Amino acid sequence: MEHGSPVDLEEDKSEKYKTTLGLKMVAFFIPVYLAFILVCVISPTFMAKDIGSLNVAIVFGFGIIILAIIQALIYNYFCSRKEKEHEASARKTEVAE
């Protein structure tokens, strides 16, 4: 049988949008992370190739960390924007009523 949550859940009209966006974001990130692991295992020598004064390993490693930060900021931007849209829409509805 189904049971309710022990806490009061506030209504969040952006929930579906945020969940879908989150899953898309993680679906984009996982292949990049997996690629890093696989390159390490399958072709460690490729990691030594020069990229300027750095090499593939450093650029790939830094890239994953920076990608994570950028994705996090993008995710927050779109989620916040959607939340504001719903808030504005809710306020309009209240005024109309």
Add this chain to the structure above:
Amino acid sequence: MNYAAEPLAIAIFVFFVIAVLFISWWIARKAKSASGYFAAGGNIHWGVNGVAFAGDYLSAASFLGIAGLVAVYGFDGFLYSIGFLAGWMVALFVVAEPLKKLGKYTFADAIDAKFESRGVILTAAISTLVVSMFYLIPQMVGAGTLITPLIGLPFEVGVLIVGCAVILIVATAGMASTTWVQFIKGGLLLVFSTVLVITVLVNGLSTSPDQKDITYHDFVTLEVTVNAGDGVTIADSSYEVVKEFGIEDATFVKLSKENIKTIWKLDEENSQLVETQTVTRQTDGPVLYNGDAKDVGLFYQVGHLSEIDGNSPAETGPLDPFSFIGKIKDGTVIRWGSQKITDGTDEITVYYQIPTSGKDVLIPGLKFAIDPARGATPADRVNFVSLMIALFLGTAALPHILIRYYTVPNAAYARKSTIVAVVGIGLFYLLTLYLGLGAMTKGVIDLTNGNMSAPLLARAFGLGIFAVISAIAFSTILGTVSGLIVASSGAVASDLMQKFIKMNMSENQMVKAGRITAILVGFIAMGLGILFKQMNVSYLVGWAFSIAASANLPAIVMVLFWKGTTAKGVVASITVGLVSALGLILLSPDTFSQVYGLPSSSSPLPISQPAIVSVPLSFITLVIVSLLTRKNGKRTRP
């Protein structure tokens, strides 16, 4: 090296501890309710919570462990940074907001929100306690490791100081004081790590990295003639060959000069003996460091570039972040290996130089065997993949991290605080590569304690920054241990006592139960910290991540995203994940060699990292049991 207690370091350390305890006492006046104690009243600002997240997450393993691993193994240590940070993507995109909506005080709250099942509560609480304990041990070991160089006290005293301070912090105001301790620590760690890295870059690189008050030891070589099958003859007649040790592919030679015995490593290719460092454990005498007592100071800090751009001696002057790495890549780094030798009744650990191309330092492979061309087996490579999976999936399943979602007022704040955490932690992990490479090339590595690399790097630039960095490292441990003890006390007071045993407790009684649990867990952690003194900090944290990823993550993900999940499925998944991960760890080759003291070949398993087996097993168990226990398409409870 010899650690002397420094008055400035002691003063700053004592100031930090007193300040932290004062903050706890001050906040404790407001935290009277269960919500206040277990979730800081749920009204922490997302910015503060985000930095506290960083303070909670950046534990001894991150600050001391990763910097130490990079200092010793180069890029392989940085792999932990990449894996730890990548794990936050799962936490942010998958777990943060839904968990905030479902839970109240503990990880079990969220998992059980749809079921109200005592079985789910029990297994989730046990999992919380097991993961927290595995995470607590390395923090306490880190505390003991740090206290000796910081204020010259024994390991056990360090463990006791952290244990008592944390008990005071948590028992007074629970999550409220823990949040502010973690916030302060997280902020200071980010600021001062940045300062330290800037100092490293400004000072540049040198083939003779003298410190402010210590001249770098010039390791020497002796010319020899290698006689086929008949040992070596030394050109310098002041030395006498005492004994030769042939171990695996290496030959070590014991020499005597003016009655002082030293051990050298034979470099056959260049017909020379290369100076080593030794720690000798005598059966009937003190431990000797390079043949003398530790406080004589003959055991040197190490780590340097033997050539920069093909030149030696050489120094670069200030470098930017890219050229710093570039110079190391194009240089030769002197790393150090170790070999145990038995000489009569003496056990000697010989530390010897390994000249390593900078190119090899900056790619994976010096710690993790992944390159078949260098002898890596398929099991080695599976082991590596398994570790990286555990790091990726473990973060979002650590109970002490998950409960921080309950300290903010709403789901949006949970998300925003996670983003602050990702940015802060990401920037810190970028710094870890520079901290480690700085230690690797600045002559600051203590061969007997790699975990001290970051604080000793700070010491190279002056006592003031060393004292501050060490005090921050200590508060790093305070912050993380506080979070772990809050998670454990919530699991006992809220999950086990109130929900599983169904004790009818008022808010005050629940807080009291939480406080008593915090004290008990604190004492257990102190005992385990002393018991596991010799264990490697990062290794133990790796276990905690594997167990969390196996026991908790499948349940969290499936409860959130699969409507077919049943309570019995969750119970089975957590149980199978926990038991399989623990079982695989206890039977692993690494545990055989590092814990039981047996040859790793006597382990029945080929790999030491369990996640690649235990995580899928936990997911599959949840799906199968849920399908078998669904009633009319509805969720069930046991």
